[in-house]
Amino acid sequence: MKLTGILLVGLLGGTVVAERLRVSEEAPVYPGREWAAREPAQVGLGAGKLAKLAEYAGGSGCVVRHGYMVYAWGDATKRRDVASAAKPFYSHFLLKALEEDKISSLDEHANKWEPRLNGINKDLGCKDRGITWRHFANQISCYGLAEPPGTAYAYNDWQMALFWDTLFQKVYGAGYETVDAEVLHPMLTDLLQCQDNPTFMAFGVRDRPGRLGISPRDFARFGLLYLRKGKWKDKQLISRENATAAVTSPLPNSIPRAGDQAAEMIPQQRSIGSKNIPDNQCDHLGSYSWLWWTNGIGRDGTRHWPDVPVDTYGCFGHGGLRAMVVMPGLDLIVSWNDTKIRGAAMEDHALGLLREAATSAKPGSNQIIADPEHPQWLKRRDGRPFFMCGPGDPEDFLYRGKLNPDGTRDGDQMSLIEKLKGTGANCIYLMALRSHGGDGDKANNPFVDNDPRKGIHPKVLDQWEAWFAEMDKNGIVIYFFVYDDAVRIWNTADAVGNAEKDFIHTLVNRFEHHANLIWCVAEEYQERLSVERVKRIAAEIRTADDYDHAIAVHKLNGLDFSEFADEANIDQFAIQYNITDPDALHEAMVNTWKQAEGKYNLNMSEAKDWGTGQELRFRCWACAMGGAYVMVLGMDIATTPKSDLEDCGRLARFFESTDFNEMAPNDELGFAGTQYVLAQPGTSYIAYASQLRGEMGLKNVRPGVYKFCWFDCATGKEVTQHKVSVTGGDHTWKKPTDIGNEIAVYIKRIGKQ
Secondary structure (H helix, E strand, C coil), X not given: CCCEEEECCCCXXXXXXXXXXHHHHHCCCCXXXXXXXXXXXXXXXXXXXXXXXXXXHCCEEEEEECCEXXXXXXXXXXXXXXXXXXXXXXXXXXXXXXXXXXXXXXXXXXXXCCHHHHHCCHHHCCHHHHCEHHHHHCCCCCCCECCCCCCCECCCHHHHHHHHHHHHHHHCCCCCCCHHHHHHHHHHHCCCXXXXXXXXXXXXXXXXXXXXXXXXXXXXXXXXXXXXXCEECCEECCCHHHHHHHCCCCCCCCCCECCCCECCCCCCCCCCCCCCCCCCCCXXXXXXXXXEEECCECCCCCECCCCCCCCCEEEEEHHHXXXXXXXXXXXXXXXXXXXXXXXXXXXXXXXXXXXHHCCCCCCCCCCXXXXXXCCCCEEECCCCECCCEEECCCCXXXXXXXXXXXXXXXXXXXXXXXXXXXXXXXXXXXXXXXXXXXXXXXXXXXXXXXXXXHCECHHHHHHHHXXXXXXXHCCCEEEEXXXXXXXXXXXXCCCCCHHHHHHHHXXXXXXXXXXXXXXXXXXXXXXXCCHHHHXXXXXXXXXXXXXXXXXXXXXXXXXXXXXXCCCCCCCEEEEECCCCCHHHHHHHHHHHHHHHCCCCEEEEEECCCCCXXXXXXXXXXXXHCCCEEEEECCCCCCCXXXXXXXXXXXXXXXXXXXXXXXXXXXXXXXXXXCCEEEEECCCEEEEEECCCCCCEEEEEECCEEXXXXXXXXXXXXXXXXXXXXXXXXXXXXXXXXXXXXXXEEEEEEEECC
């Protein structure tokens, strides 16, 4: 198949697009010996933007969506070296070696296989004997540099050659001449039915062996394998857990970049690319995960690719000239080679064009849903934990600024979103209808001439979509209230009439494609709505929403949600509880959690006098440790100190680095200085203290080997301790010296003693 600078001709006509998309939801599409093709429009992509991408990039490449080849430029069939973009193939085979018991663990020392590591750098305490597979596969081995293994990051082609030789020659027992036939082909590329004969000997066995030669269309198959969580057709080629972790576990910013002091390497050590000594080519930017690049946040607080969905990951060679990138939430893969792209800014622009091409994007693996197995928590559709903490204002977000004749606004909405970006605070509390009895004026609605009888103005929804798209791609939850307070337009008693039904369905159908979206029927619903009417509105939202977003209801002050406890269409209790004492808030959340009996999740969405700085942190953590998400009343973004937004972001980031969604409040397990506890007893714990005195502790700990992740709630400083041996019973532990007294620690059992 020759793909040269053309739009691929689709196999289905436009009249069956909807049916095809429905089928792809039920049965994921994979290529066979050839890629099945579709026209861009058939899979919701704009051909014009794809053409702009090809023109901007140059070289050759291809785009895959929903498992179909939809666009190609240049010669996407030609096998070429991909330079450093090959590295995720190495981590793939490392994880495969672990799953097949070829190595004992990712923390196994490499000197078991390469004993020459024991004899070098005697003046540095023979530091390299401590190098593990984990270090190699995250470029933190510090091989050839003075730092001890695991303490610093260095993008280093000498260590990569050592990693490749040790893994493929020693663990897999293959030689340069045989690695393709014995490892690469039978264990991966043959299973993917690659068409263009990939090879680890891109330049031959005598010139940088280990360099991957692969065509863009074959590289896209590797991306599809990881997009599908390691599954290829009916076979799991690598475990779902490992496939997910590989692309979602970036190095924390607490790991510094290594320095420029060279250290001894094994005699005749080869390089897989660079000849620099020492070799330390770039920082990890908070975005390096098992040799993949992710869209993380760097030390300066900026996102790696600002114009690209936050769940994007990929592999890049020669500064971006060669790449393969996956956008899971958009179900998109792009692969290119020999392009003009150099550096993160050009990568961002190219990938931004691809994102813009997704004109009919729908939620994918990053969509927020109620966890069907644990309804007391939300999660991402792919199983990743999700924690929400951020602004519970401004309610008038959609109506800020001067009203234009067409109903749109000249407001500060984009600047508010810009302020949130990079802080980690991840929600905005906003209202669709604030007129007709709500807190807004008569123009706080989306209708033509603000008259419900004239229907919704499409230009208003277009403007909302622009704001929501920016929020969604940056992981900011659109917490979407249909009705504010006492709003009542359609007086149909407990029924939902046709006009109201049309209004609800129009909103849902327009915005349901966003992944970071939660519907809320009404704020303080009791002011104008009956319980039965709320249930019927929720049912209409559920009927209209093709992607099963979470649905919430907000109440007047109080903790009783019994009227909706067994309502299948309501997933979340949005709580108003005007108590300021952190301990009292925590106790209230714990009691409400117990009353919920696992049937719905909690959002502490409105409480007065939340405060700022330390006061804010105390209250947010008190609620989170009681089992509730947190939205802060009065945090209107515009006047909010950036540090408060960052405090919310740090809390959310910490929780999402744990398995909190498997836990429940268990304060009775707290010991010594521990104040609150979330736990899956015997397996994992989060212990917290707002002002630690003494040591952190837990009761009734199961004996075993644990991983400790210490977190400074005020600064975000992290310290991880691997392989802490714990005997059974009650225990205390000293906090690391770099962690302050406002502290949380995630404790995870990882094995037996």
